[in-house]
Amino acid sequence: MNEDNLLINNIVNLNKRTSLAKPSRTEPATQVSEFNLVKSGTGKEVVLTELTDTLKKRVKHAVVRERIQNIKKKIKPLPKPIEKPKADRIRRTIAFDKVKEQLDRYNAVVTSNRASNHLTFPLATNIEVETGKDFSGYRMKSDLQKRLDQIDPKPVVEVYNLEKKIPYSLTMKEMLERRKEMAKMKIIESYKAAKARRQNKIKSKKYHRIQRHQKIKNQIKDFEQLQKSNPEEALKKLDEIERGRAEERASLRHRSTGKWARNKQVKAKYDSTNRQELAQQLTLSHELTQKVKVNEDSESEEETVTAVVSKKNNDNNPWVNSIKTSEEVESFLSGYRKFWDENNTKNLIGKEDKVTETNLKIKNTNDEVINKRNLKKSIPTKTKKSIKRKRNVVRCVATTQWTVGILTDTDSEEEIDNCLVPDKKLIKTVQTTVQKGPEKIVRDLKKGSKQKNKTLKTKKEEQSDFEKLSFRKEARQPIIDEPLMETNTLDHNEEYLNKTLNSILTIDTNSPKDNLKVDNIDPNNIINTKAVSLQSELPDLFIDEDENEDQHGVVAEAFEDDDIVENFQQEKDKEIDDDKPKDIDLFLPGWGSWGGPGIKSSPKKRANNRFIIKFPKNSKRRDENKGNLIINEKSDNKIKPHLVSEVPFPFKTVKDFEASIRAPIGNTFVPETAYRRMIRPAVKTKMGAIIQPLSEEVLLKTKS
Amino acid sequence: MKVKVITRNPDEYLRETKKDLHKAPRNYDPNLHPFEAAREYVRALNAVKLERVFAKPFVGNLDGHRDGVSCLGKHPTKLSILLSGAYDGEVRVWDIPQQICLRHFVAHDGIVRGISYNPNSTNFFTIGDDKTIKTWYADIPNNASEEEPLNTILSKTVITGISHHQTKPIFATCGEICQIWEETRSEPIHTYQWGVDSLHDISFNPVQQNLLSTCASDRSIILYDIRNTGPVRKVILKLRTNRLAWNPMEPFIFTCANEDYNLYTFDTRNLKKPVNIHVDHVSAVIDVDYSPTGREFVSGSYDKSIRIFEAGKGHSRDIYHTKRMQRVTCILWSLDNKYIVNGSDEMNIRIWKARASEKLGTLKPREKTALNYNSALKEKYATHPQVKRISRHRQVPKHIYNAQNELRTIKQKLKKKEGNRRAHSKKGKVPFVPERQKHVVKQDV
Known part of the structure; x- marks a missing residue:
């Protein structure tokens, strides 16, 4: 059957033109041969006029016909596509720009890596740590703990979050109200501040005294009221008073040690008023350091307590223990007063305590008076302090008319500090921009404003951004970018020998030439020339000329009798002789004559000029024309090769x-x-760890 | 009689527990150390001398290949494993610490041109002169006779180089054309062509992973973007570029080994002129590879030597050579930044230390700090002539030494000639061209 079909097909095809069979693609391929492409359909083109011809005849279609003709006029056919190479070129340039853009993203990472002095590889990637969970408290329970828990179960403690946020925010009205209140507060505060300032300016002593008295009176009243109404508060207040006393004891106030007191002491010999004042001062200090007795009932108790305390202290101190009378104690202590003063402030307080306590026993002064006075003295100091603080506040307020809130001393200081210490980032940016010069700064500013306006950056700007990112390394180190000193053993040796020989032969013959040049220069001129300053921080050893002359005179005077000039000349000659290079005698016995033990070579041959390399006679020294100077040219020969010659x-x-x-x-x-x-x-690497290349994750995620 | 007794607070000289360190009181007052600079200088000098004493970079030799080694491949996850291909088509897998060959088989007819693991290191790919790409299992088969490729791709064109994508199952080959392959497919997914010249090297950018570069025999370097239309830019140098390596820490920087004895570092965004020219080789540079830190790179040359360059510097910091090492054909820097491996013409693979005087193995803390101190001192006093002289002195083979002298004279001659020409021609007719602008012929868009 198949064969028959084939045959029939062949016969049928005999009459027709041989045409290519329509290709069928079996496998998807990227490269499709153009020879396999076939036109589809009959191949006859559709022409618009043919279609519209039918419309001509009818009036009904006149509108449509017109429209079509209009279209024909208006619309031109699409332009011929660009040649392929040209199109490709355009496509490539665009693609390259895109690649550039992608690569630009790494600028920051790369520059920071380049600039950092210490890098640890593999580079640490950001690992997000789950926060909010507290793992510190968790521990595996031991068997014993478990059993104990079974026996005595612990109550479950529920932790409430006390700092709960307000579930709803304030309304507009509430906000306004709050603001009004704040404003009012501020006004009141400023009034008070102004008042305090005014009062502080008043110099009248009388006024202050009255004020003080009033305050004390008020305080006492308050205290008494407190005693009745709130004994706990009163106790607290008492504590405060006690602390004031302790401070007083610790300080040297009212101790007649100040300048004023000493002046008074001098005058006291002749003037009774001065004496009185001093005595008053002393009593004041006593009063201030006296203990406060709250009630008369507790007096006896207090005394016993103090006694116990003193006893305890005595136990600690064997010296005091044996001595009983207060006078003895005083006399003993007075001897060591200085010692204590210098050495131990803590001990001093303790000892003085004892002294005062002994005084207490002796005097047995009236408690009530002390109580009152003590209050009087301790309280004003406090008020003063508070006033001071207030004054500080006032100052802060005064400088700026916009008062924002209540400022404490420390806060204001911190703020000022913050203001004074400039932002490090700011400094850096400023530094970098300053380095770039004014033009760039202007450009930067422009750019900054553009960014504010949220305009898109152009690519060129971004590239310049990379240049700007380059900043200095933290610590600078010399960079050596030189070829290695590569030598080959054999050649090296030869070279070395040549060098040494040359150095022997040439240096000393060359030096006189140099010196000849030096010879023509007037030595005085050399002295007058200024030394080149290297901008080094090492001390410059400049010698002041005037001083030098003075010294010269002094030395001349001192050694008038000795002939130092002669001596110096001798010394110099000797130095020159010693330094002179000797001739090299290359004579070897046996050259041109018999040699061996017992045979002496003739002196004539020995003196032969061939064997002697003579050093030039006219070698000149640097100090030749400088009479009063010996220059030792060899002094730093050893250190020279170790010194850096260029920056x-x-x-x-x-x-x-x-x-x-x-x-x-x-x-x-x-x-x-x-x-x-x-x-x-x-660069630090971890042993055995594979260092992966940079990953795209390093880049910061930008908000889309 | 008065007896004066010195009393001391035991807290100042006794340690609290047995395990505490003994207190060594030191007075850091600089007035008490007038010679601190001099002492440190002497220490630096000693350190640099010791460095040269211990500078023995050669670690070991892997022999077994029966022809010259043509290519080497790094294992992406295991430091101990190394791949090598030879001119006779044999591929060998090496265990570096034990210095033994784990596996060997004939992979191709003719030269093995390239070898590359895939990123998850399950397979590796080999390419050869027989136009095939073969995929092999990374695991060693039970029987040596079972060595069969997992997959063989018959390519229509000659393939001379392979490079695998850093993360994706994609690899690129070059030859007559540049092709991008997917591991599971037998046809390339992309084919790029720009001009008709053959390409002999290809490498993916490890960071910006869509970027690809090839070296062509028309002296050009071509950049491709595989996400986009393909070729994006071509730069033509005066002589052929043999190999190209991307900096793994700076995605826009690559260094290429050139036939004119130099290496050129380029910034991809500005190909008008190289960022730096690295000289010192006295023959064509065959291969180059970056250290994983991106701070240094190593190059192998036809002058039978390996040189290590610091990325920003124009001259090498070290040269490695042995008497028996012939033309270096391939080189790579291990992923832990410690070793350099090179293959050469005379069938051997050599392992070197990346820092010649580094002590291998774990260091005790005190030793480590001492070494750190020494290196800090060396850096500090690097410019002092004696230190510099000792640290930068190298013995080189005679042929290199002589070639250097020859090159020097040639360079001087050229300079002199140019100077003469400038002197005897109209002003401005012979302009001063910076060295960096001399080597790029043109940039094709």
Whole structure:
């Protein structure tokens, strides 16, 4: 059957033109041969006019016909597509710009990595730590704990969050009200501040005294009221008073040690009023340091307590224990007064305590009076303090008319500090911009304003951004970018030999030439020239000329009798002789004659000029024309090869370079922590850890 | 009689527990250490001398290949494993610490041109002169006779290089054309062509992973973007580029090993001129690889030496060579930044330390701090002539030494000639062209 079909097909095809069979694609391929493409359909083109011809005849279709003709006129056919290479080129440029954009994202990461002095590889990636859960308290329970829990179960403690947020925010009305209230408060505060300021300015003593008295009266009244109404509060107040007393005891106020007191003491010999004042002062101090007795009933108790305390103290101190009378104690202590003063402030307080307590026993003064007076004295100091604080506040308020809130001393200070210490970031940016010059700054400013306006950056700007990102390394180190000194053993040796020989042969013959040049220069001129300052921080050893002359005169006077000039000349000659290079005698016995033990070479041959390399006679020294000077040219020969002759690359001045070298880094010279910090390696790797290339995750996620 | 007794507070000199360190009181007052600079200088000098004493970079040698080593492959997750292909079509898998061959088989007829693991290291791909891409299991089969490729793709064109995508199961090959393949498909998913010249090296950017670069024999480097239309930019240098390596930490930087004895570091965004030219080799540079830290790279040359360059510097910091090492054909820097492996013409694979005088193995803390201190001192005093002299002195083979002298004279001659020409021609007719602008011929868009 198949064969028949084939045959029939072939016969049928005999008459027709041979045409390509329509290809069928079996496999999807990226490259499709153009030869396999076939036109689909009959191949006859559709022409618009043919379609519209039918419309011509009828009036009914006149409108449609017109419209079609209009379209024909108006619309032009699509332009010929661009040639392929041209189109490709355009496509490539766009694609390259896109690639650039993608790569630009890494600018910040790369520059920061380049600039950082210490990097640890593999680079740490940001690991998000789950917060909010407290794992610190959790522990596995031991068997014993479990059993104990079974026996005695602990009550479950529920923790309530006390700082709950207000579930709803304030309404507009409430907000306005609150603001009004705040404003009122501020006004009142400013009034008070102004009043305080005014009062502080009043110098009248009388006024202040009256004020003080009033205040004390008020305080006492308050205290008495408190005693009745709120004994706990009263106790607290008492405590405060007690603390005031302690402060008083600790301080040297009213101790007749001040300047005023000493002046008074001098005058007291002749003037009774002065004496009285001093006595008053002393009594004042006594009063201030006296203990406060709240009730008369508790008096006896207090006394016993103090006695016990004193006893205890005595136990501690064997010296005091044996001595019973107060006078003896005083006399004993007075001897050591200075010692105590200097050494131990803490002990001093304790001892003085005892002294006063003994005084207490002796005097047995009236308690009530003391009580009252004590109150009087302790309270005013406090009020003063509070006033001071207020004054501070006032100042802060006065400087700015916009008062925002109540300022405490510390707060204001901190704020000022914050104002004074400029933002580090700001400094950095300023530094970088300053380095770039004014033009760039202007550009930056423009850019900044653009960013504010939320305009999109152009690509060119971004590129310049990368340049701007480049900043200096934290610590600068010399950069050596030189070829290695590569040598080959054989050649090296030859070279070395040549060098040494040359150095022997040439240096000394060359030096006189140099010196000849020096010879023509007037030595006085050399002295007059200014020394070149290296901008180094090492001390410059300049010698003042006037001083020098003075010294010269002094020396001349001192050694008038000795002939120092002669001596010096001798010394110099000797130095010159010693320094002179000797001739090299290359004579070897046996050259041109018999040699061996017992045979002496003839002196004639020995003196032969061939064997002697003579050094030029006219070698001149640098100090030849300087009569009063010996220059030792060999003094720093040993250190010379170790000294740096040029300022290495990143540094621009000697000062900078010296600064990088000066500070030691060893732990013999710097503390351990600093040492550790300074020897940290630039690149640290973990042993056996694979360092993966940078990943895209490093980039910050931008808000879409 | 008066007896004066010195009393001391025991807290100042006794330690609280047995395990505490003994207190060593030190006075850091600089006035008490007048010679601190001098002492540190001497320490630096000693440190640098010791560094040269301990500078023995050669670690070991892997021999077994029966022809020159043509290519090397890193294992992406295991530091100890190394792949190598030879000119006779043999592939070997090595265990570096034990220095043994784990597995070997003939993979191709003719030269094995490239070798590459896939990122999850289950398979590796080899390409050869027989126009095939073969996929192999990374695991060693039970029987050596069972060595059969997992998959073989017959390519229509010659293939000379392979590079695997950093994360995706995609790899790229080059030859007559650049092709992108999917691991599971037998037809390339993309084919890129720009010009008709053959390409001999290809490498994916490890960071910006859609970026690809090839080196062509018409002296050009072509960049491709596989997410987009394909080729994006072509830069033509004066001589052919042999190999190209991307900086793994700076995605826009790549370094290429050139036939003109130099290496060029480019910024992809500005191909008008190289960022840096790395000189020092005295023959064509064959291969280059970046250290995983991106701070250094290593290059192997036809002059039988390996040089290590710091990324930003124009001259090498070290040169490795041995008497028996011939032309270096391939080189790679291990992923832990510690070792350098190179294959050479004379059938051997050599393992080197990346830092010649580094002590291998774990270090005790005190030793570590001492070494750190020494290196800090060396850095601090690096410019002092004696320190510099000792640290930068290297012995090189005679042929390199002589070639260097020759090159120097050539360079001087050229310079002199240019100077003469400038002197005897109209002003401005012979302009001063910076060295960096001399090497790029043109940039094709």
